[in-house]
Amino acid sequence: MVTINGEKREDCEGLSVTEMLKREGYETSRIAIEINGVIISKKEFNETLLHSGDSIEVVSFVGGG
Amino acid sequence: MKNRKQEKNDKFILGGHEFTSRFILGSGKYSLDLIRASVQQAGAQIITLALRRANQDGRANILDYIPEGVTLLPNTSGARNADEAVRIARLSREVGCGDFVKIEIMRDTKYLLPDNYETVKATELLAKEGFIVMPYMYPDLNTARDLREAGAASIMPLAAPIGSNKGLCTKEFIQILIDEIDLPVIVDAGIGKPSEACAAMEMGAAAIMANTGIATAGDIPAMAEAFKLAIEAGRKAYLAGTGRVLERGGSASSPLTGYIQDGSVKEGNKSYEE
Amino acid sequence: MKNKINESIMSESIRKDMKENRIDHMTYMDDMEVLESDVAMQVLEAMGTYDQGSYTASDVQYAIYNENRTLDDFGALLSPAALPFLEEMAQMAQKETRRQFGNSVMMFTPLYIANYCENYCIYCGFNCHNKIRRARLDRDGIEREMKAISRSGLQEILILTGESLEMSDVTYIGEACKIARKYFKVIGLEVYPANSADYRYWHQCGADYVTVFQETYNPDKYETLHLAGRKRIFPYRINAQERALKGGMRGVGFGALLGLDDFRRDAFATGTHAYLLQKKYPHAEIAFSCPRLRPIINNDRINPMDVQEAQLLQVVCAYRLLLPFASITISTRECKRVRDNLIQIAATKISAGVDVGIGGHSGSELGDEQFEIDDTRNVQEVYDAILSHGMQPVMSDHIYV
Numbered sequence: 001m002v003t004i005n006g007e008k009r010e011d012c013e014g015l016s017v018t019e020m021l022k023r024e025g026y027e028t029s030r031i032a033i034e035i036n037g038v039i040i041s042k043k044e045f046n047e048t049l050l051h052s053g054d055s056i057e058v059v060s061f062v063g064g065g
Numbered sequence: 066m067k068n069r070k071q072e073k074n075d076k077f078i079l080g081g082h083e084f085t086s087r088f089i090l091g092s093g094k095y096s097l098d099l100i101r102a103s104v105q106q107a108g109a110q111i112i113t114l115a116l117r118r119a120n121q122d123g124r125a126n127i128l129d130y131i132p133e134g135v136t137l138l139p140n141t142s143g144a145r146n147a148d149e150a151v152r153i154a155r156l157s158r159e160v161g162c163g164d165f166v167k168i169e170i171m172r173d174t175k176y177l178l179p180d181n182y183e184t185v186k187a188t189e190l191l192a193k194e195g196f197i198v199m200p201y202m203y204p205d206l207n208t209a210r211d212l213r214e215a216g217a218a219s220i221m222p223l224a225a226p227i228g229s230n231k232g233l234c235t236k237e238f239i240q241i242l243i244d245e246i247d248l249p250v251i252v253d254a255g256i257g258k259p260s261e262a263c264a265a266m267e268m269g270a271a272a273i274m275a276n277t278g279i280a281t282a283g284d285i286p287a288m289a290e291a292f293k294l295a296i297e298a299g300r301k302a303y304l305a306g307t308g309r310v311l312e313r314g315g316s317a318s319s320p321l322t323g324y325i326q327d328g329s330v331k332e333g334n335k336s337y338e339e
Numbered sequence: 340m341k342n343k344i345n346e347s348i349m350s351e352s353i354r355k356d357m358k359e360n361r362i363d364h365m366t367y368m369d370d371m372e373v374l375e376s377d378v379a380m381q382v383l384e385a386m387g388t389y390d391q392g393s394y395t396a397s398d399v400q401y402a403i404y405n406e407n408r409t410l411d412d413f414g415a416l417l418s419p420a421a422l423p424f425l426e427e428m429a430q431m432a433q434k435e436t437r438r439q440f441g442n443s444v445m446m447f448t449p450l451y452i453a454n455y456c457e458n459y460c461i462y463c464g465f466n467c468h469n470k471i472r473r474a475r476l477d478r479d480g481i482e483r484e485m486k487a488i489s490r491s492g493l494q495e496i497l498i499l500t501g502e503s504l505e506m507s508d509v510t511y512i513g514e515a516c517k518i519a520r521k522y523f524k525v526i527g528l529e530v531y532p533a534n535s536a537d538y539r540y541w542h543q544c545g546a547d548y549v550t551v552f553q554e555t556y557n558p559d560k561y562e563t564l565h566l567a568g569r570k571r572i573f574p575y576r577i578n579a580q581e582r583a584l585k586g587g588m589r590g591v592g593f594g595a596l597l598g599l600d601d602f603r604r605d606a607f608a609t610g611t612h613a614y615l616l617q618k619k620y621p622h623a624e625i626a627f628s629c630p631r632l633r634p635i636i637n638n639d640r641i642n643p644m645d646v647q648e649a650q651l652l653q654v655v656c657a658y659r660l661l662l663p664f665a666s667i668t669i670s671t672r673e674c675k676r677v678r679d680n681l682i683q684i685a686a687t688k689i690s691a692g693v694d695v696g697i698g699g700h701s702g703s704e705l706g707d708e709q710f711e712i713d714d715t716r717n718v719q720e721v722y723d724a725i726l727s728h729g730m731q732p733v734m735s736d737h738i739y740v
Contacts, residue, residue, distance in 0.1 A: 005118040025121040030128055032116075032159035039159050057118065059156050061127050063100070064115025064142055065091025065227070065276030210621070244407050245618070321429040324680040327647040 002054045013052050017045040021058070031060045075304060077272060079111075079249060080165065080197030080218040082136070086110045087266070088296045089138065089251065090289065091276025092127060094228075099285050100130040107289035113138045113167055113274070116157050137162035138199065145172040147186035154191050166191060167221065168200040177227040181208040185215055192216025201253055204238035209246045220248050221274065224265065225255025228277045232261040236268070243269040259288075259295030266299025267307060345598055345632065347640045348462045348564075356459070356468070356566055364562040364573045371569075372534035374578045374585075378615050382577070385410060386556055386608040394418040403431050408661055413610050416657040417603045425653060432656035432685040435663040442730045445666070445688040446721065447495035448488055449529070451697050452476045452515055454706045456501030458568030460554070462599065464635035464709045465501040467568065471636050474697040474706025475506050481515050483701040485522045491692050491718040494735035495525040497550070499709075502531035502570055509537050516544035524735040529592070531569065532579035538586025547737075549583035550592030551576065552630065555600040556608030564599060580616055590624030591616065592668070597654065598632035598643025606654045610661050617662065625665040626688070627658045633672045633710040648677060652684070659685040671695075671712040675724075678714055683728050691721035 002012045004024060012020055017040060021028055033040045034057040040048050050056070077084045090109035092100055104112060112135050114127060131137070139157035144150035147170065154166040168191070170183045184200045185208060191198050197218045202208055204222035212220055222239050225231035232255065233239070243250045249271030256262050257278040265273055273296050282288035367373055394415040402412035403424065415421060421428060453475035456465040464471065476484065488496065496519055500507035512530055519526045527548035528541060538549065555561050558573050565571045580591035593613045595605035606629075613625050629651060631643040646654075651673075658667055668688040669681045682689055693715070697706025716724070725732040 026119055027126065030126050030160065031119045032156045034156065039155055041159065042161075057156075059116050060119040060160060061114040061137070061139065061157075061162070062117045063092035063094070063097065063127055064140055065093035065113055065274075065280075240407075320426050321433060321680075321684050322426045322649070322652065324676055325648045325652065326676070327649070 001052060002050050002056060004056045005058055012050050015050050017048045017050070020050060020056075021045070024058075026058055027060075031058050033058055075300070077249070079199075082197075084110045084136075086293075087272040087300060088262075088293055089113065089253075089272055089274040090279070091274065092131075093276055094280035095285055097125055097127060097130050100127065101132060102286040103279065103289040104132055104135060106286040106293065107279075108293045109135065109289075111136045111138050111165075113140050113276070114157075114162075115140055115142045116153050116160070117143075136165060138165045138167050140167040140169045140201075141187070142169045142171075144168075144170050144187075145183075146170060146180075147183045147190065150183070150187040151190050154187075154196060155194075158196070163197075164195060165197045165199065168198060179203055179223065181205055184208070185211045188212050188217050189215035199251070204235045204242055206238075206241055206245060209242050209248075213246060213248055217248060219251050219271065220246055221251045221253040223254040224252050224261070225257075227254045229255050230257025230278055230281070231255050232257055233264060236264075239265070239270070240268055259291045262292055263295040263299035263302075266296055267302045269303055270299075272296075343601065345462075345600075345641075345644050347642050347644070348599075348632070348638070350638065352468070353461045356461075357563065359566070361562070361566055362571065364565070364571050365558065366572070367575055368569060368572060370534075371572060371575045372536075372582060374535075374581055376578060376581055378581060378612070378619065379574060379577045381615055382556065382608055382612045383558070385611045386604055389414055389604060389607050391418045391603050391607075394420045396420055396423070399424050400427075403427055403660070410611055410614060410661075413614075413657060413661040414607055416660055417607050417610075417653065419603075421653060421657075422649065425649060425656075428656040428660070429652060429684050432659040433683070435659055436685045436687065439663050440687050443687065443733045443736070444682045444725050444730045445495065445733050445736060446493060446691055446718070446725075447497055447525075447527070447688065448491075448493055448690050448692050448718070449497040449499055449670075449695065450484055450488060450700070451499045451695055451706070451709065452481055452484070453500045453503070453507045453511075454697050454709065455503040455506035456568075457504070458502050458570040459566040460568075460570060461564055461566065462596070462632060462635070462641060464637075464707070469635070469637055471707035472705065475511075476698060476705075478514065478518065480698060480701075480705075481518050484698065485519055487701040488692065489522040492722070492734060493692070493718055494523055495527070496523045497527040497529055497548075497690075498546075499529045500531070502568065504531075504569075507531075509533065509540065513541055513544040516541055516546045520545035524739070525737050527592070532576050533582070535582040535586040538583045538588055540586075542587045547589040548592065548624070548626070549580065549588050549590075550594070550626065550628065551579040551583075552594040552596055552628065553577055553605075553609065553612070554596045555605050556595060556612070557600050557604065560600040577612070580612070581619075584616070584620045584623050590626060592626035592628060594628035594630055596630050596632060597646040597651070602643075602646045602650060602654065606657065610658055613658075613662060613665065617665075625662055626668060627662075627665055628668045628670060629654050629658070630670055630672055633713070635710050636707055639711075651677070652681070655681060655685050671714045672710065674713040675716060679724055679728060682725065682730060689721060689725070691716060692718040 089111045141150040141153040225234040251272040252265040253274035262273045398415040399421045402415040529550040669686040671693040696708035
């Protein structure tokens with residue numbers, strides 16, 4: 001089990017970041033990812049695999065002043 | 066007045082990038098579908114954004130609404146200290162927006178006043194990582210000097226608390242920053258009306274950042290345009306050199322220069338050049 | 340730059356000496372600290388572009404009433420166009436002075452502890468070719484002088500020497516500061532330019548303020564006035580204040596010797612120098628002096644040419660209007676009438692009980708004076724004069740931190 005933006009998700013262990021994003025419906029070009037507090041750069045998305053217990057943050061821009 | 070005339074070649078340079086608009090527009094508090102029109106009416110070339118947890122399943126992303134060629138200025142809103150600001154800045158850069166970042170560190174949710182001390186710390190850390198740092202701060206001369214030392218690309222003093230639309234409450238202190246700090250001073254927060262933006266530009270501010278004043282207007286794109294015109298007017302007035310305020314202190318009963326004995330004052334405009 | 344000559348300084352022997360070969364005045368000597376700083380360059384650039392004839396009456400009036408005056412306003416205030424507005428300038432200068440200082444006037448005295456000098460500054464009484472009685476006080480002599488001065492009630496002293504690394508070495512001056520700490524609350528130094536390590540040492544010995552007169556900021560003119568000696572090196576002198584600040588001194592004093600060259604240009608450079616250093620070191624205390632050329636032993640013709648009393652007032656007011664928080668000292672080169680009026684307008688510091696020779700305060704003058712003074716009033720007389728004009732004499736405004 002992993003946590004993505006605070007929500008628990010099953011069956012994500014072993015997926016690459018790219019695969020996880022696709023499954024979760026995130027637009028890759030518009031986001032940034034942190035796993036356990038460490039930023040994962042876009043070129044590492046394919047090789048980086050998720051592990052049980054990982055806490056993932058997916059962020060993007062919103063309106064703000 | 067001579068030094069102002071030299072600014073005929075009036076460029077707004079920020080972190081090595083050149084802009085022709087001195088209006089930085091905020092994108093919060095109003096609907097996405099109005100952003101494009103507002104940016105266009107404002108003539109803004111820089112727009113601020115916040116960073117939040119992403120939406121799934123193809124819900125609208127703000128980047129779709131910002132015209133091409135506009136520089137993105139992510140802010141670190143949500144950060145309560147320097148470390149959090151640094152984290153948000155790094156994540157923002159990772160999304161892919163260039164190196165600009167506006168530091169906003171607030172640990173007071175009632176007034177949203179920035180923490181100057183944490184802001185200096187964050188500025189130093191982020192400047193070292195190559196960010197073009199634009200720190201939002203409470204107008205304090207000593208902090209402004211520290212920010213300059215820390216590598217800030219500009220200073221962004223608040224005019225009044227965020228969202229208050231109260232105008233130039235900190236006018237005198239912003240003037241001190243404009244006079245003393247050798248960096249662009251961008252007045253940010255609290256500007257509620259175009260006339261206030263104009264006044265800030267007349268004082269010599271380098272640019273204005275506004276959000277709520279536009280977002281809460283009746284006709285948002287029209288207000289964006291009004292701000293644009295006001296900012297241009299204020300800048301023109303500053304460059305033209307505003308007239309002096311005549312202040313006569315009353316004449317002494319006997320003139321202060323009465324003691325002079327060699328009579329040269331009475332020679333009036335005689336030039337002492339050879 | 341145009342070079343006008345103040346003929347009163349010249350003599351047969353000086354003209355002859357000027358024909359001799361001289362060392363390059365822009366090259367540092369080996370033991371002179373070279374400061375990495377562009378302040379001097381900025382001052383010279385500003386001075387080079389200062390066009391005193393270009394200002395109009397309206398520029399001057401704008402400058403007088405501007406709330407935050409720029410260097411350009413300062414230029415207007417120093418220009419010939421400002422003379423008809425001298426009364427208005429004086430009124431505004433008085434207003435600014437009252438705002439910053441109230442009606443306080445600081446009192447102090449200079450103490451020359453040695454007049455040996457290796458420099459050949461053609462206008463100065465101490466110059467190495469001038470035949471005068473040379474003297475250097477020893478520890479006891481210094482202590483005697485300081486005791487006598489301190490008994491007059493003064494709490495601030497300015498220690499001066501001629502420039503002689505042999506007779507007035509760095510340690511000698513440091514020891515004088517230590518003795519002064521026993522008698523005075525505030526110690527200033529007006530000695531030869533030194534390296535920042537020397538200033539740091541002197542600061543530890545008790546000095547807090549350093550004054551160096553650039554004499555003239557025009558490098559070409561400077562070269563013709565300082566024919567030999569360490570003082571000849573222009574860049575070392577102009578960077579002295581910054582080295583002093585780097586060495587931990589609280590405050591620095593500036594001044595051009597008015598009458599040596601174009602006084603408007605020199606005053607403009609002086610103000611620019613102070614303005615830029617204050618911007619760079621915002622904590623630094625700033626002081627101005629406006630000395631005019633005076634007669635010396637073996638040349639009583641020396642005078643400041645076109646720097647008459649009105650022009651002196653113009654310079655004082657311009658300094659005050661540019662930097663309202665700076666202190667402005669009026670020396671005994673000026674007469675009682677001029678001094679008493681200037682302290683009511685814009686000067687904030689005045690000397691009293693002055694002897695510009697060596698050893699005069701404790702009764703036996705051993706060495707001759709640097710220049711002829713024009714106000715010989717003692718401390719009590721100056722104190723009373725200040726009071727009589729509705730001003731407040733202040734002996735010391737400091738706490739030792």
